[in-house]
Amino acid sequence: MDTLTRLEATIAERRAASPDESYVARLNAKGLPKIAQKLGEEATETVIAALSGTSQELAGEAADLLFHLLVLLDARHVQLADVLAELDRREGTSGLAEKAARTQD
Numbered sequence: 001m002d003t004l005t006r007l008e009a010t011i012a013e014r015r016a017a018s019p020d021e022s023y024v025a026r027l028n029a030k031g032l033p034k035i036a037q038k039l040g041e042e043a044t045e046t047v048i049a050a051l052s053g054t055s056q057e058l059a060g061e062a063a064d065l066l067f068h069l070l071v072l073l074d075a076r077h078v079q080l081a082d083v084l085a086e087l088d089r090r091e092g093t094s095g096l097a098e099k100a101a102r103t104q105d
């Protein structure tokens with residue numbers, strides 16, 4: 001099992017833990033808007049690290065970002081497999097073609 005899939009399972013398990021013992025449970029107890037806000041903050045911190053941080057700092061912020069994305073997906077009951085399937089579907093097609101198809105929608 002890969003790292004993200006293992007982490008997805010851990011997050012699903014920890015959601016029901018005590019908020020006193022689990023960061024995942026504490027975040028879930030605060031509700032979806034807080035989880036979404038946290039993801040936004042981590043995205044901003046990743047951007048800042050990309051523009052002015054070291055490679056190590058960027059890797060750390062990217063890890064925080066991926067972790068909080070998984071917490072958000074879990075809270076909305078969206079499976080990582082569904083996200084990966086969407087990326088698989090796009091594989092081999094031009095990103096520009098994908099962009100054009102979306103503009104037509």
Ligand SMILES: N=c1c2ncn([C@@H]3O[C@H](COP(=O)(O)OP(=O)(O)OP(=O)(O)O)[C@@H](O)[C@H]3O)c2ncn1[C@@H]1O[C@H](COP(=O)(O)O)[C@@H](O)[C@H]1O
Nearest residue numbers: 007010011014015017021022023024025041063064067068
């Ligand atoms: N990968 C992570 C992980 N990455 C980041 N974080 C937490 O995410 C938070 C990031 O918040 P910030 O950097 O903004 O700092 P903060 O001051 O704590 O932020 P606030 O939430 O207080 O606003 C920190 O508290 C980190 O500890 C994580 N917490 C948990 N995990 C994984 O989730 C598992 C379950 O964790 P628990 O739910 O705590 O058992 C762990 O075993 C890990 O594998």
